[in-house]
Amino acid sequence: MTPQELNHTWSILQQIMDISRSKGADATEVIYARGNGLSLKAEKGAIAESKISGSQTCGIRITKGDRVATCYSESMDENALEQMVSQAMENTAYVKDDPLQKIQDLGQIELNNLSPKNFSQDDTSIEKKIELSLALEQKILDKGPEVKNAPYNGVSESEGHSFQANSFGLKAYSRSRSFSCYTSALIDSNGKQSMHYHSSIARKFSDLDPQSCIDKSYEVASGLLHGSPIPTGSYDVIFEHDTLAEFLSLFSIIFSARSAMEGKNPFKDKINTAIAPKFLNLSDIPNYADAYGESLFDSEGFLHRETSLIEEGVLKTFLHNSQTSRYFDTANTFHASRTSRGTLGVGSTYKVYGPGPIPEQQLFDGEVFYVIDLQGTSSGSDPISGDFSFGASGFILVNGQKQRAVKGVTLSGNFYQILKTLQLAGDKIHPDTSRSIFLPKIRFEKIKIAGT
Amino acid sequence: MIPSQIAEEVIGCGLGLGAEFVDIFVDKSSSRSIRILDSKVNELGGGIDFGIGIRLLFGTNVVYGHTNLADLDELIRITRLLAPLGRQQMSKESNVLANFKLNPQQAFINHHPAIKGINHAFPLEQKIAFMQGLDKFARNSSSQISQVDISLGERLQQVQIFNSQGLCTQDERNYIRLYTSCIAEKPGERATGSEIPGAMAGYEFIESLNAQEIGERIASQAITKLNADHCPAGKMPVILGNGFGGVIFHEACGHLLETTSVQKKASVFWDKMGEQIANPALSACDDGTIAGKWGSINIDDEGMPTQKTQLIKDGILTNFLVDYVGHLKTGHARSGSGRRQSYKFAPASRMRNTFIQPGSYSLEDLITSVDHGIYCKTLGGGSVQPGTGEFNFSADECYLIKNGKIGKALKTATLIGTGPDILKKISMVGNDLKYSAGVCGSVSGSVPVTVGQPSLKVDDILVGGQA
Numbered sequence: 001m002t003p004q005e006l007n008h009t010w011s012i013l014q015q016i017m018d019i020s021r022s023k024g025a026d027a028t029e030v031i032y033a034r035g036n037g038l039s040l041k042a043e044k045g046a047i048a049e050s051k052i053s054g055s056q057t058c059g060i061r062i063t064k065g066d067r068v069a070t071c072y073s074e075s076m077d078e079n080a081l082e083q084m085v086s087q088a089m090e091n092t093a094y095v096k097d098d099p100l101q102k103i104q105d106l107g108q109i110e111l112n113n114l115s116p117k118n119f120s121q122d123d124t125s126i127e128k129k130i131e132l133s134l135a136l137e138q139k140i141l142d143k144g145p146e147v148k149n150a151p152y153n154g155v156s157e158s159e160g161h162s163f164q165a166n167s168f169g170l171k172a173y174s175r176s177r178s179f180s181c182y183t184s185a186l187i188d189s190n191g192k193q194s195m196h197y198h199s200s201i202a203r204k205f206s207d208l209d210p211q212s213c214i215d216k217s218y219e220v221a222s223g224l225l226h227g228s229p230i231p232t233g234s235y236d237v238i239f240e241h242d243t244l245a246e247f248l249s250l251f252s253i254i255f256s257a258r259s260a261m262e263g264k265n266p267f268k269d270k271i272n273t274a275i276a277p278k279f280l281n282l283s284d285i286p287n288y289a290d291a292y293g294e295s296l297f298d299s300e301g302f303l304h305r306e307t308s309l310i311e312e313g314v315l316k317t318f319l320h321n322s323q324t325s326r327y328f329d330t331a332n333t334f335h336a337s338r339t340s341r342g343t344l345g346v347g348s349t350y351k352v353y354g355p356g357p358i359p360e361q362q363l364f365d366g367e368v369f370y371v372i373d374l375q376g377t378s379s380g381s382d383p384i385s386g387d388f389s390f391g392a393s394g395f396i397l398v399n400g401q402k403q404r405a406v407k408g409v410t411l412s413g414n415f416y417q418i419l420k421t422l423q424l425a426g427d428k429i430h431p432d433t434s435r436s437i438f439l440p441k442i443r444f445e446k447i448k449i450a451g452t
Numbered sequence: 453m454i455p456s457q458i459a460e461e462v463i464g465c466g467l468g469l470g471a472e473f474v475d476i477f478v479d480k481s482s483s484r485s486i487r488i489l490d491s492k493v494n495e496l497g498g499g500i501d502f503g504i505g506i507r508l509l510f511g512t513n514v515v516y517g518h519t520n521l522a523d524l525d526e527l528i529r530i531t532r533l534l535a536p537l538g539r540q541q542m543s544k545e546s547n548v549l550a551n552f553k554l555n556p557q558q559a560f561i562n563h564h565p566a567i568k569g570i571n572h573a574f575p576l577e578q579k580i581a582f583m584q585g586l587d588k589f590a591r592n593s594s595s596q597i598s599q600v601d602i603s604l605g606e607r608l609q610q611v612q613i614f615n616s617q618g619l620c621t622q623d624e625r626n627y628i629r630l631y632t633s634c635i636a637e638k639p640g641e642r643a644t645g646s647e648i649p650g651a652m653a654g655y656e657f658i659e660s661l662n663a664q665e666i667g668e669r670i671a672s673q674a675i676t677k678l679n680a681d682h683c684p685a686g687k688m689p690v691i692l693g694n695g696f697g698g699v700i701f702h703e704a705c706g707h708l709l710e711t712t713s714v715q716k717k718a719s720v721f722w723d724k725m726g727e728q729i730a731n732p733a734l735s736a737c738d739d740g741t742i743a744g745k746w747g748s749i750n751i752d753d754e755g756m757p758t759q760k761t762q763l764i765k766d767g768i769l770t771n772f773l774v775d776y777v778g779h780l781k782t783g784h785a786r787s788g789s790g791r792r793q794s795y796k797f798a799p800a801s802r803m804r805n806t807f808i809q810p811g812s813y814s815l816e817d818l819i820t821s822v823d824h825g826i827y828c829k830t831l832g833g834g835s836v837q838p839g840t841g842e843f844n845f846s847a848d849e850c851y852l853i854k855n856g857k858i859g860k861a862l863k864t865a866t867l868i869g870t871g872p873d874i875l876k877k878i879s880m881v882g883n884d885l886k887y888s889a890g891v892c893g894s895v896s897g898s899v900p901v902t903v904g905q906p907s908l909k910v911d912d913i914l915v916g917g918q919a
Contacts, residue, residue, distance in 0.1 A: 043716060050537040052517035052530065053796065055503065072499035074520050080500060087498065094576055096492040126537070151718035151839055186718060186839040193720065193840040229914070232686045262489055263599040264635065266642055343495055376844035379833035380866040380916075384635055385642050385677075389866035389916040391844040408842075410866050410916025412685070450685035450916045 001161060006173070009034075012076065013165040016060060019085045021167065025062040027103040029166040031299070031340040032058045037158035040129060042137040042150075047130055059340035062088050066097040072341045100326040101344060104300045108169035111301060115294040117203065118176040119159075124205040129155050136183040136210055143218045146189045146225075150217075152197055153183040157205070170301040176293065179205045183213045185221040194227070194407075196220035196373070201292065201434060220372055224393055227405030229451030235369045237411065237447045240394070243371050244439060245432035251415045253383040255309055257324035258346050266384060266416060267315060274313045276419050281354030282310040284319065284335070291350040292435035302334040304349060319346040353439040356425020363426050363443045364400035371411065386416035392449075409451040418444060453622075454478055454504070454522050456554050459614035462506065462527045464552035467616055469535035471508035473776075475615035477753060478504050478522070479795035482570055483607040488583045491591070491600070503795035506530055510538035512780050516798040555618035563750050564743060566626035566654030570606045574655050579604060582663055586632060589667025596636045596678065597671050603631040604658070613755035621755045626654050627746070627900060629889065632666055636674035643680075645673030646848075650746040650889035650900065657744070673830070673849050676861045683850060683865040683917030689825035690867065690910045691818045691853065696831045696888035698903030700910075701736055701808050703834040703843040704871040705729075709763055709771075710789075710801040711778025712895055713838040720841040720872055724769050730875035732767040733811060740788060740804035746889035747805040747902035754790035754799050761787045763806075767875075775801040793897025800896040807904030811881030815907045818880050820856035826915060827851045827858055828867070833890070841871035847915075866916040874910060882907035 001009075013030045020028040034056045041049040058081070059072035069091035073084040133155040140150035157179050164172040182199035198216040200209040239247055254275075259265035267275060286295040286304035297303050300322055308316050318324070321336035321344060337347030375391030382388070393407035424443035431438050459476050466474035484498035504527065505518040515538040517530040568574045583602045590600045609625040629650030636643050647670050651657040692700055705721075713719035721729060730736075740749050740758030749758045754776050761771050774782070775790035778801045790799035819827060827850060834845025846866050852859040887904035 046513060047537070048513055049798070050513075050515040050534070051798065052515075052533055052537075054517075054519050054530075055796065056520050059499070070495075070497040072497075073502075075500055075502045076520070080502075084499065091496040091498075094486075094493050094580065095496050096494065149716060149718055149839070151713070151716045184839075195837055195839040262601075264601075341499065343497065375837070375842065375868070376835055376846065376866050379835070379846040380844065382644060382864060384644050387864055389683075389846065389864065389918075391842070391866060391868040391916070408868065408870075408914065410685070410868055410914060412865065412916050412918045414918075448685060448918045450914055452687075 009163055010165070010171065013163060016058065016081055016085065017165065017167050019082060020060065020062055023085055023089050025064055025089065027063045027167050029061045029103045030058065030164070031338060032056070032163040033160065033340045035158060035160040037156060038129070039154055039156035040133040041154040042133045045134065045138065047133060057340040058084070060084060060088055061103065061338070061344065062092070063103055064089065064092040066099040067092040067095050068098050068101045069095055070343055101323040103166050103168070104322055105168040106170055106301050109301065111172040111297050113174035113296040115296065117294040118174070120177060120204050122177065122204050128205070129157070132181060132210060136181060136213065139214045140183055140185050140218060143185065146187050147185055147218070148188040149186040150183050151186055155181045164299065164301070166301070172297060172301055177203060179203070179208055181208050181210050181213060183217050185217040187221045187225050189225060192225055194221045194225040196224070199433060223395065224405045224407050227393060227407035229408040230396065230406050230449060231452050232450050234446040235449050236367070237369045237371055237444045238363060238441055239371045241430045241439070242432045243374055244442065245437040246374060246377060248437070248439070250377055250381040250388070251383050251386065252348070255319050255348065256346055257318035257320045257328065260318055261324050261327050264384060266386065270315050271317065272314060275315045276310060276313040277422050278312045279357050279425055280310055280313050280422065283308050283352050284348050284350065285352050286349040288350045288352055288438070290431060290435060290438065295349040298334045298336040299338040300336040302332065302336065304334055307333045319348055321346050351437045353429065355427045355429055356440045356442070358424050358426055360426035360428045360441055361400065363424055363441055364397060367396060367398050368443065369406065369449065370394045370397050386414045388412060388415055409449050412448050412450070453480065453610065453612050456557070456614065456620055458524050458527065459620070460552050460554055461524060462531055463614060463616050465528050465531045466506070466508050466535065467552060469531065470539050471510055471535065473509035473616050475507050475613065475754065476504060477795055478612040479609065481607055481609045481794070483605065484570055486579060486583065486604045488580070488587055488602040491584060491587050493580055501794060505795040505798065506534065507798055508534050508538050512777060513538050514777060514798060518795050552616065554614060554620040556620070558621045560622055561750065562624060563741065564652045564748055567656045568654035569626040570608045572654060579655065582658060586663040586667045589664045590634045590671045593668050593671035594636065594675050596638060596675060597634050598637040599635040601633050605629045605631070611753070613753070615755065619755045621751060623750050625652060625749065628653055628655060628657050630658060630661065632670050634670050634674050636671070636678045638678060641678060643674050643677035645670035645677065648889065651744050652746055652748045653744045676849060677863060680861040680863045682919035683826065683862040683915060684919045685915060685917040687912050687914050689822045690913050690915065691822060691825065691827045692831065692905070692908050692910065693827070693829040694882065694884045694905055694907045695886035696890070696903060697828065697907065698807055698888065698905035699831050699834050699845050699890065700874070701905060702803060702806055702892070702901070702903045703836040703845055704869065704874050705736070706738070706803045706806045707836050707894070708838050708841060708871050710773045710803070711775060711782050711784065712800045714772050715778050715781040718839045721769060727769055728767050729769045729872065730764050730767040731878050733881050734764060734767055734875065734878050735809040736764045736807065737762055737809060738773055738789070738803050738806045742805050745805045745887060745902045746900045747803070749804060752788045752790045753792045756786055756788045756790065758788035758804065761789070773801045773803060775799055791896060791899050793899055797896040800894065802894060802896060802899055803892060803901050805887065805902035805904065807885065807887065808881065808906065808908065810883045810885040810906045813880050813882045815882055815884060818882055818907055818909045819853060819858060821880065821909060822853045823855060825853045826862060827853050836871070842868070843871060844868045863918070868914050868916065874913060877911040877913070878908055879911050880909035
């Protein structure tokens with residue numbers, strides 16, 4: 001954005017706060033998010049779909065006495081902004097008193113997140129992007145006659161700018177730019193079908209790794225083509241990094257102070273108690289060196305800092321904002337999270353697990369089910385009870401060597417019980433594809449698999 | 453919303469830049485949400501979504517862009533940005549603006565009128581009182597209920613659709629949905645119950661609901677699950693309850709009949725038109741016309757009046773769900789199924805109210821036909837991989853069936869299979885058709901859909917239990 005555009009945006013935010021004050025709000029917080037993007041998809045050797053997007057949303061949170069209300073608008077004309085503020089003011093008449101939720105008075109401060117880890121200049125031409133999009137389809141088809149199609153493939157680019165201001169003088173700005181590419185291999189041979197999808201993300205177009213997308217999509221789809229169910233029983237399970245990150249994320253409610261405040265976090269009474277074996281350590285690290293980006297401040301304007309969530313198996317704290325820290329009468333961890341449309345919540349930055357005690361290779365001793373893909377993770381998990389039941393596919397490994405491909409099975413259990421009985425975690429840390437979770441390989445013992 | 457003259461200039465510009473088809477989707481949504489937590493009004497929010505999507509077609513190549521600004525200069529700017537992306541594929545050059553005129557606006561007939569839509573002056577206090585009443589009924593059902601969370605979402609979507617075939621039309625869609633859930637607890641264990649009714653209607657839909665019945669039902673579901681045994685694991689016969697049980701057809705078959713997958717041959721049914729793909733006991737429809745249903749529409753998001761589409765008749769595949777691009781790519785007639793979440797998405801063929809048509813059996817007939825299996829009374833969500841037909845869905849409240857009788861309650865489990873296989877194993881179809889509201893996510897975003905079915909028997913499906 002040009003300096004003129006930046007100044008113009010700040011003046012609109014000031015205008016909204018002026019309207020809000022004139023309508024009787026005690027304090028106002030405004031978040032304005034603006035983004036644009038490009039995406040391309042190939043089909044049969046040509047670009048079949050191109051998309052250019054531009055969007056903006058402005059959202060306010062106001063306080064009137066002890067009451068808090070929100071409203072948002074995608075339209076930025078004066079009438080729409082007036083209407084947004086009026087609606088929020090009307091809403092304060094109906095909501096409960098919430099003296100613990102405040103708009104923070106941090107004085108006149110200016111925060112800018114201009115980290116090159118979040119945003120890099122990039123002048124890659126559209127022709128290059130089209131070329132990559134076409135290659136993501138063609139190179140899958142070139143893998144062999146058994147490849148029927150690459151039905152899902154594409155290249156995309158997005159840029160986002162976030163402005164946050166409050167009536168006490170906070171001005172916070174951050175920006176980000178991302179590129180991604182993905183492809184899939186649909187293999188059809190002798191009446192059997194198999195498909196796999198893989199993606200790559202980067203801050204610079206040149207840092208994308210399309211070859212890994214092509215190779216991994218093909219290798220996994222091809223490897224699972226003749227997969228079949230294994231006999232129903234209990235198996236030791238190791239998840240591939242992305243799958244493990246997905247699995248653990250389904251139960252991340254256990255770190256949310258807001259969920260605890262709302263009576264939904266099953267670990268609401270477990271602070272300073274052991275929830276996992278001693279080897280398990282987990283920290284939230286906003287500036288982790290290998291992470292995809294860098295987060296400098298939270299949605300209330302507080303500077304982020306490293307937070308230890310689990311130490312030697314003991315749950316040390318939840319992720320807090322100012323409201324939840326008041327509710328629990330404990331220290332704020334500065335993890336406030338709010339989008340322009342939403343209410344005040346909490347969110348993590350980059351989660352980094354510590355290494356386990358076992359040499360990674362040793363985890364694969366004997367027979368394990370190595371899970372490459374889970375299906376139905378959202379509908380098949382209940383973070384409140386901890387129960388899960390998913391479709392799964394992968395390989396049976398014996399001493400690390402592939403013995404057979406497995407698909408058409410389910411994997412089920414209770415996450416919170418499993419967490420307590422973990423014994424085997426590897427000594428190396430791996431990132432997931434999005435480089436937002438860093439974790440060791442873990443061998444889960446005796447997980448129920450339903451198959452033949 | 454925009455005057456038709458602006459639409460004419462933008463379409464003219466797109467045609468002048470070489471596009472063979474241009475359409476414009478103007479979308480304004482006003483929404484409000486109320487949340488009751490801890491028996492109090494915890495949140496009250498909402499807002500306005502507004503934007504315009506422009507689509508240019510060069511042959512079957514789609515270029516799509518959107519903006520939040522409604523002025524002519526911005527829309528022309530977007531169109532000029534889009535055209536070169538499409539032309540790269542067509543090597544077509546033209547810079548002459550066409551003198552384009554729309555047809556007179558088509559008469560607007562609202563088949564799903566809302567009496568008490570979001571802008572109706574219905575007292576907010578009464579809505580809050582209904583929700584707090586429901587909260588109380590759930591809490592009073594058992595001392596084991598530790599939390600109740602209720603939200604009411606209301607939305608009015610106003611759309612205008614213009615295209616280069618002269619189309620000029622508009623629609624108003626009122627959506628309302630009640631989200632109810634509760635948690636039951638005993639030492640060391642927790643379970644949830646939920647129900648999420650919705651309709652294309654105003655608040656009159658909520659007035660038709662019984663707060664006591666819903667409150668007691670969600671509490672009973674949570675308590676039942678809290679005390680349930682582990683579900684057995686392995687292949688067995690399953691009776692799927694009516695209503696949200698229809699998610700099995702939605703996932704196992706519905707998505708595979710959308711031209712979004714069919715046109716890429718990324719559906720296992722792409723070449724099966726006219727063939728027997730299901731047990732002859734099974735017929736199924738996708739019907740956008742049912743009055744007031746959550747997945748209903750007057751016109752689709754490409755401006756075509758919606759219709760009832762017979763997908764499968766006596767086990768034979770009779771129709772796909774076809775949007776405009778799907779029609780161009782496959783040759784099948786459009787079915788009024790071009791849908792999208794908002795202006796941020798190009799339309800794609802999507803389901804509306806999809807259901808298995810009723811058969812002749814009672815639920816008791818189905819249960820007594822099973823020696824050892826499970827009865828899934830309520831189901832949760834699911835997903836499918838269209839290319840392979842592999843689907844999954846979760847059984848939320850289920851019971852063991854032994855010797856033709858319903859027995860003890862079981863914990864939740866996921867059921868998996870492949871579409872072509874499972875359609876042939878639906879052997880008995882009940883006579884108790886019921887619908888349930890859901891949200892379906894796919895290439896054109898999340899759209900309201902209804903799933904429906906009578907109770908039915910699947911002879912053999914893999915149940916992902918823990919026992």
